[in-house]
Amino acid sequence: MKKRQIIKSRKLWIIFTFLTFSVMSVSVMVTSFCLLVAFERGLLSPRFGISAFAPFSVTSIAVATVLSMFVSRAMLYPVRDFSDAAKRISKGDFSKKLNENNLIEEIASASKNFNLMMTELEKLEGFRSEFAASVSHEFKTPLGKIKGYAELLREGDLSLEEKENCINQIVSGVDKLNAMSEKMLSLARFENQQIVLNKSKFSLDEQLRQCFLLFETRWSEKEIEPSFELEEFDYFGDSNLLSHIWTNIFDNAIKFTPNGGNINIELKKEKRYAVVTVFNSGEGIKEKDISHIFEKFYQVDRSRNDRGSGLGLSLVKRIVELCGGEISVKSELGRGTEFKVYLPLSEI
Numbered sequence: 001m002k003k004r005q006i007i008k009s010r011k012l013w014i015i016f017t018f019l020t021f022s023v024m025s026v027s028v029m030v031t032s033f034c035l036l037v038a039f040e041r042g043l044l045s046p047r048f049g050i051s052a053f054a055p056f057s058v059t060s061i062a063v064a065t066v067l068s069m070f071v072s073r074a075m076l077y078p079v080r081d082f083s084d085a086a087k088r089i090s091k092g093d094f095s096k097k098l099n100e101n102n103l104i105e106e107i108a109s110a111s112k113n114f115n116l117m118m119t120e121l122e123k124l125e126g127f128r129s130e131f132a133a134s135v136s137h138e139f140k141t142p143l144g145k146i147k148g149y150a151e152l153l154r155e156g157d158l159s160l161e162e163k164e165n166c167i168n169q170i171v172s173g174v175d176k177l178n179a180m181s182e183k184m185l186s187l188a189r190f191e192n193q194q195i196v197l198n199k200s201k202f203s204l205d206e207q208l209r210q211c212f213l214l215f216e217t218r219w220s221e222k223e224i225e226p227s228f229e230l231e232e233f234d235y236f237g238d239s240n241l242l243s244h245i246w247t248n249i250f251d252n253a254i255k256f257t258p259n260g261g262n263i264n265i266e267l268k269k270e271k272r273y274a275v276v277t278v279f280n281s282g283e284g285i286k287e288k289d290i291s292h293i294f295e296k297f298y299q300v301d302r303s304r305n306d307r308g309s310g311l312g313l314s315l316v317k318r319i320v321e322l323c324g325g326e327i328s329v330k331s332e333l334g335r336g337t338e339f340k341v342y343l344p345l346s347e348i
Contacts, residue, residue: 013136024077024326032238049246051123056134073296078098078099078107078111080100081099081111084096085097085114086288089121094121094122094125095122096118097115097118097194098111098114098115100112100115101342103110139177139180142173142174142177142180143173145169145170145173146169146170146174146177147171149166149167149170149173150170152166152263153167153170160334179313198236198238199238199346200237200238200329201234201235201236202234202237202239203230203232203233203234204233204234204235204267204276205230205233205276207239207242207246208228208230208267209228209230211243211245211246211247211250212226214247214250215250219254222257222258222260223259224254224257224259224261224263225260225261225262226262226263226264227262227264228264228265229264229266229267229268230265230266231268231269232266233344235274235343236345236346237323237346238323241319241322242319242323242343244315244316245316245317245319245320248316249278249316249339250278252312253278253280253337253339254283256283256337257280257281257282257336258281258282258283261280261281261282261336262280263278263280263281264277264278265278266278266279269345270329272344272345273325273343273344274342274343274344274345275341275342276340276343277338277339278339278341279336279338279339279342280337281335282335282337283333284332284333284334284335284336284337285329285331285337286332286333291330294313294314294327295314296311296314303338319342320343324343325338325341325342325343325344326342327341327342328342
């Protein structure tokens with residue numbers, strides 16, 4: 001296979017050299033003919049004689065041959081470089097970069113774009129590997145939990161209360177796996193989606209209330225005091241997409257709010273945006289964690305028993321971006337955390 005490729009490369013070089021040589025030879029012959037005509041018409045001095053044409057022609061052809069070899073090599077080098085880089089890509093090697101300093105503008109531009117593509121592919125491959133490793137790691141914990149409690153049940157030497165606890169723990173592990181799978185599928189779907197299609201007019205303030213009420217059991221158990229400052233107005237967008245934003249932010253806020261804490265939800269118009277602010281009292285987030293909080297599988301506190309999948313806020317950020325909005329977070333240790341979502345107000 002390699003020998004065949006070398007033969008093809010040499011064949012291409014020979015053809016290119018022959019074409020270059022042919023063009024230069026024709027040029028020499030035309031020049032010689034012009035000189036001959038000039039001699040015959042007395043435009044050049046006779047002392048240059050016809051005998052001067054022979055060495056002139058031979059020298060010109062020799063120079064043309066050498067130049068054509070160098071030119072053909074220089075012209076074909078980028079082609080060979082492209083071919084070599086493409087072969088490396090097919091084997092998963094993205095380290096090869098093309099020389100962008102070419103005198104031919106089109107080749108330099110193509111090389112630059114090719115290098116950009118290689119860089120993006122390298123990032124994508126890195127993300128794929130990291131994603132696969134993260135998924136494997138995150139699934140191991142609930143699967144190990146399910147297996148452990150299932151083995152305890154199989155032993156059979158348990159009281160009724162212990163059996164009930166094992167079953168509850170298994171159900172909890174399955175629920176976590178199910179939630180993680182759903183979020184992963186949603187994230188994959190939204191990352192491939194580029195536009196929002198199912199837009200309609202709906203009450204944004206009412207949607208916020210209803211989404212928060214979905215968690216009533218949880219925030220009631222923790223005796224959390226919710227407060228609402230919601231400006232009443234209709235929003236034109238995809239209500240299903242936006243509900244994913246609110247449920248994930250509320251879930252996160254309730255999880256990190258201590259017993260007897262408070263959660264404040266605010267909605268108002270600011271210029272061309274609908275601005276939703278969600279504040280929860282609590283420990284807050286460390287500065288080093290804030291810059292990573294929207295990354296996939298990132299966990300602020302891995303020691304918690306009720307820690308999530310680390311996908312919720314990644315999902316939120318992607319949906320907000322899909323809707324043409326922005327999301328920000330600020331936190332103060334010992335006081336709490338505030339998420340702010342900016343959604344553009346569309347003309348209906």
